Amino acid sequence: xxxxxxxxxxxxxxxxxxxxxxxxxxxxxxxxxxxxxxxxxxxxxxxxxxxxxxxxxxxxxxxxxxxxxxxxxxxxxxxxxxxxxxxxxxxxxxxxxxxxxxxxxxxxxxxxxxxxxxxxxxxxxxxxxxxxxxxxxxxxxxxxxxxxxxxxxxxxxxxxxxxxxxxxxxxxxxxxxxxxxxxxxxxxxxxxxxxxxxxxxxxxxxxxxxxxxxxxxxxxxxxxxxxxxxxxxxxxxxxxxxxxxxxxxxxxxxxxxxxxxxxxxxxxxxxxxxxxxxxxxxxxxxxxxxxxxxxxxxxxxx
Numbered sequence: 001x002x003x004x005x006x007x008x009x010x011x012x013x014x015x016x017x018x019x020x021x022x023x024x025x026x027x028x029x030x031x032x033x034x035x036x037x038x039x040x041x042x043x044x045x046x047x048x049x050x051x052x053x054x055x056x057x058x059x060x061x062x063x064x065x066x067x068x069x070x071x072x073x074x075x076x077x078x079x080x081x082x083x084x085x086x087x088x089x090x091x092x093x094x095x096x097x098x099x100x101x102x103x104x105x106x107x108x109x110x111x112x113x114x115x116x117x118x119x120x121x122x123x124x125x126x127x128x129x130x131x132x133x134x135x136x137x138x139x140x141x142x143x144x145x146x147x148x149x150x151x152x153x154x155x156x157x158x159x160x161x162x163x164x165x166x167x168x169x170x171x172x173x174x175x176x177x178x179x180x181x182x183x184x185x186x187x188x189x190x191x192x193x194x195x196x197x198x199x200x201x202x203x204x205x206x207x208x209x210x211x212x213x214x215x216x217x218x219x220x221x222x223x224x225x226x227x228x229x230x231x232x233x234x235x236x237x238x239x240x241x242x243x244x245x246x247x248x249x250x251x252x253x254x255x256x257x258x259x260x261x262x263x264x265x266x267x268x269x270x271x272x273x274x275x276x277x278x279x280x281x282x283x284x285x286x287x288x289x290x291x292x293x294x295x296x297x298x299x300x301x302x
Contacts, residue, residue: 028133163206233271
């Protein structure tokens with residue numbers, strides 16, 4: 001590590017030493033140590049004094065403290081009990097912060113925010129700021145976006161490769177990309193080098209902004225059908241769309257070809273090339289669209 005990197009991580013190292021801690025590899029803890037990137041996260045969130053913020057993975061609380069100074073309420077969800085003890089000590093004077101020791105994947109987000117903030121989040125809305133461990137990124141996004149109430153804005157620290165998938169354009173889309181982009185516009189705020197973390201991961205990261213649409217690009221009633229079709233289409237993404245849909249749905253080839261024709265989608269296309277408008281058209285044309293069945297979870301690592 002260079003001298004400059006040592007200086008950047010000094011406050012992180014100081015806190016870790018003070019509390020006799022070391023980052024957990026098992027929990028994917030790589031602590032952001034460069035102050036400039038914390039500021040980029042805060043700026044991207046476009047925080048206002050009345051905002052309610054959900055922070056996921058607050059770690060040592062550096063970003064939590066910055067958020068608390070700018071918004072009305074912060075709920076910080078941390079899985080690691082050791083970090084919770086640090087947060088309780090370091091943020092003891094922050095009356096607008098609530099620390100929740102829990103697994104974000106198991107939390108009813110709107111209910112938790114209502115309980116910890118005392119606010120009607122259905123009326124006030126909320127924003128998410130998160131430094132997501134790489135191993136739960138996709139699952140966390142699924143959980144957040146499938147919640148009864150979705151955030152108005154998400155600012156996420158994710159692995160660079162994931163950032164590219166989240167913000168990909170037709171031709172390079174993945175299941176993860178369309179599963180997020182159906183809910184909001186995703187863009188990369190900045191690239192974050194591995195050297196900005198302690199300990200440094202093996203790959204670079206990025207700050208990603210997702211600005212939620214007022215309504216998903218595909219109507220809520222058709223979302224179960226959309227996720228069914230997207231999983232089927234990307235399930236064999238090297239195959240032409242009519243082949244992957246035939247292999248991964250219960251419909252006959254003839255019915256699938258008819259649906260693609262009605263949606264004005266060439267059967268030889270591949271799933272990665274479809275726009276959200278074309279996925280919407282396919283949902284409307286799909287024979288099962290009027291009876292989508294049980295709701296399906298959104299997204300994965302595809």
